[in-house]
Amino acid sequence: MQDYREFLSEILIDEKTLQNRVEELGAEISRDYAGEDLLLICILRGGLVFMVDLMRHITVPHQLDFMAVSSYGAGARQSGGSVRLSLDLKTDIRAKNVLLVEDIVDSGNTIAYVLEFLQTRQPRSLKVCALLDKSERRETSVPIDYRGFKIPNKFVFGYGLDLDEYYRNLPFIAVVDTDRYHPPVFENLQTRRTQKP
Amino acid sequence: MQDYHEFLEEILVTPEQIAKRVAELGAQISADYTGKDLLVVCLLRGAITFTADLTRCLTIAPELDCMSLSSYGVGHYASSGNVRVNLDLRTNIEGRHVLLVEDIVDSGRTLSHVLTMLGTRDPASLKVCVLLDKKMRREVPAQVDYTGFDVPDKYVFGYGIDIDEYFRHLPFIATIDLKKYQKPD
Secondary structure (H helix, E strand, C coil), rough: CCCCCCCCCEEEHHHHHHHHHHHHHHHHHHCCCCCCCEEEEECCCCCCHHHHHHCCCCCCCEEEEEEEEECCCCCCCCHCCCCEECCCCCCCCCCCCEEEEEEECCCHHHHHHHHHHHHHHCCCEEEEEEEECCHHCCCCCCCCCCEEEECCCCCCCCCCCCCCCCCCCCEEEEECCCCCCCCCCCHHHHHHHCCCC | CCCCHHCCCEECCCCCHHHHHHHHHHHHHHHHCCCCCEEEEEEEEEEEEEEEHHHHCCCCCCCCEEEEEEEEECCCCCCCCEEEEEECCCCCCCCCCCEEECCCCCCCCHHHHHHHHHHCCCCCCCEEEEEEECCCCCCCCCCCEEEEEECCCCEEECCCECCCEEECCCEEEEEEECCCCCCCC
């Protein structure tokens, strides 16, 4: 596996800035939901690290739940088209305050679909908390109630965001120098790719 | 919702002790897998906090995947029955070095089922890292390669581990005084 320093173009958001902002978001959410009960929904897998850090700063009683989505047909989640639910919520969200926690909103297609889908279950409220907002890429309008950072249209990784499924564990958000980045090649890559939904 | 101070019996592991031990485990795992391509598998939901922190302590670059399991039996992982996969791995683990991250191992039944199941997919290696080991509760032998802390046979919460789906956010691991705890509505 290539060392990330070889293709790191710049650190867009360093660890301290990230952690401070996550703490602020947690405080803001705690204020807004004071006296209420809250359900945080994490969309796997990108949102995992952000959600874990965010919940540590949420002081109102809250539960967690998870969804996994993929897109039908070829291409990535960002490519539009219908969304397939690989893991549905364990919780019935009817009459609950729901906060969808996302690592990044770019085209907005997936999250718009998920919001529409969740709305049919009649939650009491449904809001969105996104760590990163790449608004230049927006194709479908999405209401973002809590926003960590607005970022330019650059290829980013770290803090839950992957490059070919790696580097999610880095504690900062960085920009890739695509000329110097070599996607991993493995003997079983073919099989691995066909496994992906 | 009840304030956790009302039913908190004892803080078993402090945030500082957790951070120190997680860093140690991260260093050990990084050393053991140097030069290897590692896939870390987080078992939802209890292991999320541990996985998020542990992977950030690794100096190697792992791939991360998640699995969600439940029991076919009645109760929370309590039966001796089989394990139901709610969310399977997205990754094909054939020929891969896999590290399973779990919050607690007690009876060892769930873990041994998962290991058997994943073993049939022919990974290059399959190891287990658990945050808490309740050894007193063991009913079947379970492979544990990395352990955070040995804990007594008590009902614990915090650091990703819930009580009725709440209190996962707390930065420490504590025991519950069940006499004082009231289930939420």
